Amino acid sequence: MIDWTTFPVRDGLTALALIVAGLSLYISWSTARQTRAEKSVNAWITLARLNTEWWIATLNVKNASPLGIQIEKLGVDPPDYRLAHLSEGNAEGTSLDLSIMVQGFALAFDLNVPPGETLERKFLLYQPAHSRRISTNVTVMYWTLEAKQRWVLLRVKVQTRSNL
Numbered sequence: 001m002i003d004w005t006t007f008p009v010r011d012g013l014t015a016l017a018l019i020v021a022g023l024s025l026y027i028s029w030s031t032a033r034q035t036r037a038e039k040s041v042n043a044w045i046t047l048a049r050l051n052t053e054w055w056i057a058t059l060n061v062k063n064a065s066p067l068g069i070q071i072e073k074l075g076v077d078p079p080d081y082r083l084a085h086l087s088e089g090n091a092e093g094t095s096l097d098l099s100i101m102v103q104g105f106a107l108a109f110d111l112n113v114p115p116g117e118t119l120e121r122k123f124l125l126y127q128p129a130h131s132r133r134i135s136t137n138v139t140v141m142y143w144t145l146e147a148k149q150r151w152v153l154l155r156v157k158v159q160t161r162s163n164l
Helices: 007-039
Strands: 041-049 054-063 068-076 082-084 106-113 117-126 135-145 151-159
Touching (some): 041 135, 041 151, 054 106, 054 135, 068 082, 082 106, 106 117
Antiparallel strands (some): 041 054, 054 117, 135 151
16 A cells, blocks of 8 residues: 655655646636737727618727737628628729629628737628618627637627617
């Protein structure tokens, strides 16, 4: 039978416990740092009415994390809402031609936001005039620019109709 209180066994177990505690502390510190970096990215959308069905939406992204981010795309809740690039409607710099717009539930949106900066980009949001939905969720999908990149989804609620 092993005597757990003797000199070499007791010190070996103490050393093993210290190693496990140190490893646990490192893992929790690393996880907290990643979580803090993810939660310090904030996004909001402002809307300006274009006509009865189209909105000019401005996506503002504030990156307060120590890591840069790259916004890959935007998504919107189906079935009523659609997204479109603002540049498709006025390619020649003329007035906005909404008849040629390519609409979809997702929108490629290549935007790099360095750490500590706030950037904005405009896009179009479509809601049919017959739709009775008050709001939708726009999902901002981005990569964290670190050694091991991670995919993060950030939901932004947009209200297009009044509650009255």
